[in-house]
Amino acid sequence: MTSLWARVEPLLARVQKPARYIGCEDGAITPRHAPGKVSWLLAYPDTYEIGLPNQGLQILYEILNERDDAVAERTYAPWNDLETLMRQRGVPLFSVDTHRAAGDFDLLAFGLAAELVYTNVINMIDLAGVPVRSAHRDESHPLVALGGHCAFNPEPLADFVDLVVLGEGEEVIGEITEVVRDWKASGRTPGSREGLLRELSKVPGVYVPSMYEVEYDGPALRAVTPKYADVPAVVHKRTVADLGQWPYPKSPLAPLTEVVHDRLAVEVFRGCTRGCRFCQAGMITRPVRERPAEQVRTMIQSGLRRTGYDEVSLTSLSTADFSGIEQVTTSINPAGCGTSDTISISLPSLRVDAFTVGLAGQVSTGRRSGLTFAPEAGSWRLRQVINKLITEEDLYGALESAFSQGWYRAKLYFLTGLPTETDLDTTGIIDLARNCVQLGRKHTNRASVTVSLGGFVPKPHTPFQWFGQNTTEELRRKVQLVRDAGQRAKGVTVKWHDPSATLAEGIAARGDRRIGNVMERVWRAGGIFQEWSEFFRLGRWEEAMAAEGLSIDWYVHRHRDEHEVLPWDHLSAGLHKDFLWLDWQESLAEHGLPDCRWTPCYDCGVCTGYGIEHVVASATAPAGGSQGTGQDLSRGGEVPVTLLPRRAEVVAP
Amino acid sequence: MKLRIRHTKLGKIRFTSHRDTARHWERAVRKAQIPLAYSAGFTPRPRMSFGLALPTGAESLAEYLDIELAEHADVQLDELPALFSAELPVGYEVTDVVLREAGSPSLQEDVVACDWELTLEGVTHPELATAIEVALAAATMPVERERKGQRSTDDVRPAILHLSAAPPADDPRPRLCATLATTGRGLRPVELLAAMFPTLDPVDTAARVLRTQQWIERDGVRREIIPADPVAARTPVECA
Numbered sequence: 105m106t107s108l109w110a111r112v113e114p115l116l117a118r119v120q121k122p123a124r125y126i127g128c129e130d131g132a133i134t135p136r137h138a139p140g141k142v143s144w145l146l147a148y149p150d151t152y153e154i155g156l157p158n159q160g161l162q163i164l165y166e167i168l169n170e171r172d173d174a175v176a177e178r179t180y181a182p183w184n185d186l187e188t189l190m191r192q193r194g195v196p197l198f199s200v201d202t203h204r205a206a207g208d209f210d211l212l213a214f215g216l217a218a219e220l221v222y223t224n225v226i227n228m229i230d231l232a233g234v235p236v237r238s239a240h241r242d243e244s245h246p247l248v249a250l251g252g253h254c255a256f257n258p259e260p261l262a263d264f265v266d267l268v269v270l271g272e273g274e275e276v277i278g279e280i281t282e283v284v285r286d287w288k289a290s291g292r293t294p295g296s297r298e299g300l301l302r303e304l305s306k307v308p309g310v311y312v313p314s315m316y317e318v319e320y321d322g323p324a325l326r327a328v329t330p331k332y333a334d335v336p337a338v339v340h341k342r343t344v345a346d347l348g349q350w351p352y353p354k355s356p357l358a359p360l361t362e363v364v365h366d367r368l369a370v371e372v373f374r375g376c377t378r379g380c381r382f383c384q385a386g387m388i389t390r391p392v393r394e395r396p397a398e399q400v401r402t403m404i405q406s407g408l409r410r411t412g413y414d415e416v417s418l419t420s421l422s423t424a425d426f427s428g429i430e431q432v433t434t435s436i437n438p439a440g441c442g443t444s445d446t447i448s449i450s451l452p453s454l455r456v457d458a459f460t461v462g463l464a465g466q467v468s469t470g471r472r473s474g475l476t477f478a479p480e481a482g483s484w485r486l487r488q489v490i491n492k493l494i495t496e497e498d499l500y501g502a503l504e505s506a507f508s509q510g511w512y513r514a515k516l517y518f519l520t521g522l523p524t525e526t527d528l529d530t531t532g533i534i535d536l537a538r539n540c541v542q543l544g545r546k547h548t549n550r551a552s553v554t555v556s557l558g559g560f561v562p563k564p565h566t567p568f569q570w571f572g573q574n575t576t577e578e579l580r581r582k583v584q585l586v587r588d589a590g591q592r593a594k595g596v597t598v599k600w601h602d603p604s605a606t607l608a609e610g611i612a613a614r615g616d617r618r619i620g621n622v623m624e625r626v627w628r629a630g631g632i633f634q635e636w637s638e639f640f641r642l643g644r645w646e647e648a649m650a651a652e653g654l655s656i657d658w659y660v661h662r663h664r665d666e667h668e669v670l671p672w673d674h675l676s677a678g679l680h681k682d683f684l685w686l687d688w689q690e691s692l693a694e695h696g697l698p699d700c701r702w703t704p705c706y707d708c709g710v711c712t713g714y715g716i717e718h719v720v721a722s723a724t725a726p727a728g729g730s731q732g733t734g735q736d737l738s739r740g741g742e743v744p745v746t747l748l749p750r751r752a753e754v755v756a757p
Numbered sequence: 758m759k760l761r762i763r764h765t766k767l768g769k770i771r772f773t774s775h776r777d778t779a780r781h782w783e784r785a786v787r788k789a790q791i792p793l794a795y796s797a798g799f800t801p802r803p804r805m806s807f808g809l810a811l812p813t814g815a816e817s818l819a820e821y822l823d824i825e826l827a828e829h830a831d832v833q834l835d836e837l838p839a840l841f842s843a844e845l846p847v848g849y850e851v852t853d854v855v856l857r858e859a860g861s862p863s864l865q866e867d868v869v870a871c872d873w874e875l876t877l878e879g880v881t882h883p884e885l886a887t888a889i890e891v892a893l894a895a896a897t898m899p900v901e902r903e904r905k906g907q908r909s910t911d912d913v914r915p916a917i918l919h920l921s922a923a924p925p926a927d928d929p930r931p932r933l934c935a936t937l938a939t940t941g942r943g944l945r946p947v948e949l950l951a952a953m954f955p956t957l958d959p960v961d962t963a964a965r966v967l968r969t970q971q972w973i974e975r976d977g978v979r980r981e982i983i984p985a986d987p988v989a990a991r992t993p994v995e996c997a
Binding site: 114116117118122123125126127128130358360361362409410411412413414446 | 769770772773774776777780781783784785786787788801813814844846847848960961963
């Protein structure tokens with residue numbers, strides 16, 4: 105394996121942001137390749153700026169490079185200016201660490217965070233000089249692997265990949281390495297790829313799509329069954345029981361050029377049991393596993409010292425829920441981090457309540473401009489349907505607290521196209537925003553609220569997986585309702601996500617293997633970087649669906665029934681399908697479900713099925729908000745006393 | 758304490774931008790645990806100011822910045838170059854750290870010209886010699902550019918203060934040495950090549966663009982910002 109640098113270098117004088125392609129980051133590891141080692145190329149199928157901060161990739165990069173039998177490098181999707189030059193001059197996809205050709209690695213492993221990058225995955229496989237379909241590859245080609253949240257329905261990419269990892273990669277990546285290492289040691293003989301894939305399919309958490317037969321019954325899916333007796337009928341996700349055992353990344357990557365999250369990130373917990381019914385991340389990452397507060401502190405200190413950053417982001421799906429949050433935020437001492445400068449702490453995914461804002465106030469240094477909250481729906485009724493149990497009082501309390509403490513801009517995230525949503529719910533978004541502005545004007549004339557509106561895409565492994573997504577026309581109509589109402593509301597600005605991109609996301613999110621041909625057509629028609637509006641054209645997707653004889657209505661807009669075989673039924677995040685169905689019915693009955701971290705278990709299946717549990721330092725819900733608990737916790741830290749009613753009977757949709 | 762620093766920027770990191778360089782310095786100084794002075798106000802910024810931007814893709818033996826240390830900073834000036842170099846990305850080498858003269862103008866205001874060494878691809882030694890002669894003999898050198906949608910033509914000949922061919926070295930390719938003014942209508946190295954070799958693609962022609970010196974003027978005499986170490990012959994470094 106040799107470096108392509110001499111061929112890449114002249115191209116970089118001709119492209120935008122060439123620093124994307126040079127590597128050299130602080131924290132980058134000098135890879136030591138050796139014949140006996142398994143070489144991984146960890147790929148993020150989006151630009152460097154978006155991919156570099158990805159924590160999953162950084163964690164695996166480090167864990168693999170610590171092993172004696174593995175070496176890992178990184179690559180990101182080249183922007184189309186460089187790609188054009190690469191294709192003209194026959195330069196294949198390369199790693200940023202040592203500029204080795206992607207095709208020279210044993211594994212090309214993609215982390216997938218969003219569906220609209222699927223065509224980039226195909227493009228990067230092709231740019232690597234590897235046949236895009238797994239059936240056309242042989243022993244000389246890398247194995248193409250997928251991981252990340254989208255791996256929970258990888259069917260649209262099933263024909264393009266060799267293996268898929270469900271769940272967290274810390275442990276399984278070593279097990280895969282061992283299987284591939286033994287195969288390499290045995291001589292990587294012609295015809296041995298099939299046997300290797302079969303071996304890999306026995307590793308818990310690994311799904312090898314080619315080991316399964318898919319049967320259809322007209323448009324419907326009849327079954328996805330293993331071809332061999334030793335291949336599991338259902339693949340279960342992997343979960344790290346104790347986050348404290350995995351204090352990664354130990355040497356975080358600090359890029360040489362601007363990236364989207366240009367600060368240190370320390371993951372404070374994994375999983376979320378707030379139970380928001382639209383949220384795939386919350387469903388597939390259960391249970392909650394907190395990192396010990398002391399370890400969080402150590403990771404912040406050593407991370408800041410290593411990178412020279414003066415800002416740390418405490419990441420999780422809802423950071424204010426971290427039991428040790430105040431312990432951590434009040435104890436960070438700049439001197440301990442090797443600097444006498446101030447350190448600012450950012451709390452992404454803010455919960456909507458005054459306590460959280462108070463916390464944000466304690467940790468912010470410098471200018472207070474904007475805070476972001478996600479009430480998601482415009483009425484209490486609809487928030488019960490989606491189980492985002494934020495009361496209006498919570499929201500107003502949060503905003504009051506923010507505006508009174510010097511913030512003057514708030515951004516509120518909402519979804520539209522949610523189950524049971526009426527126009528009153530939709531326009532309720534602006535009522536909330538207008539009230540927030542009025543609250544703010546008591547404190548500052550500059551108070552303003554931006555409403556950011558996204559179209560809802562039902563996701564696999566959630567209670568809403570049976571719901572028919574709104575049509576593009578319906579979403580446009582709802583966006584227009586909000587825009588019209590917004591124009592009459594002083595201090596309210598409305599931003600919205602393109603409903604046609606929402607449709608494409610819907611095709612990919614719940615697609616089956618037949619969507620693979622659609623992906624290939626969209627890619628061949630030039631549809632890369634589909635999450636970038638300058639590249640996205642819905643027409644390519646519609647034409648591809650029509651050419652394959654597939655109905656958008658059937659895949660996207662149709663409500664599913666209880667007994668339909670779903671394309672991801674053979675892949676498990678641990679959630680019982682009947683729990684999800686019951687929760688779907690509860691949703692339609694407008695019933696909320698409390699957070700099981702602090703209230704009795706309702707047996708979603710994850711803890712009981714996998715013999716794991718929540719790792720939460722505090723037995724009581726955090727103070728100051730009712731979200732997800734349905735309780736009045738304004739006095740703080742009291743033992744829960746009331747639960748939301750749960751009806752046993754099933755209500756028809 | 759106000760310091761003036763000179764450093765190199767060589768190898769792969771030449772593809773980072775001027776703004777990126779500022780980012781690298783901010784983090785490196787923090788990693789070196791040297792306390793900086795901060796501006797007042799709602800968003801305190803470390804007191805660091807940078808000289809003339811180096812074009813992305815160009816290398817340099819002579820980049821400058823000014824920093825101000827916190828009052829309580831306790832440092833040995835002669836230890837700082839090694840300390841900073843160790844914390845900066847590969848390709849930076851801090852060659853000098855000196856006290857900034859009280860009342861001296863900022864780097865942006867002070868620099869009047871830069872020396873460049875341009876390694877050329879697709880140009881022979883005789884072609885270069887001819888192009889130098891033609892350029893130096895020309896009374897004017899009109900260069901067209903588009904700015905904010907407006908096309909304009911400037912005479913850049915006054916910005917050319919010196920042109921010569923570098924003596925032969927290990928690299929057989931011809932090298933053009935140029936001193937270009939930075940005040941008034943400054944001239945960028947790639948613009949110079951476009952003007953000297955109008956039939957060639959200047960990006961392909963400029964195989965390597967190296968800034969070798971920046972000049973200030975005192976009492977009508979041009980001098981280096983920080984007088985350089987005479988043995989500072991430095992070679993490019995590649996990381997990884």
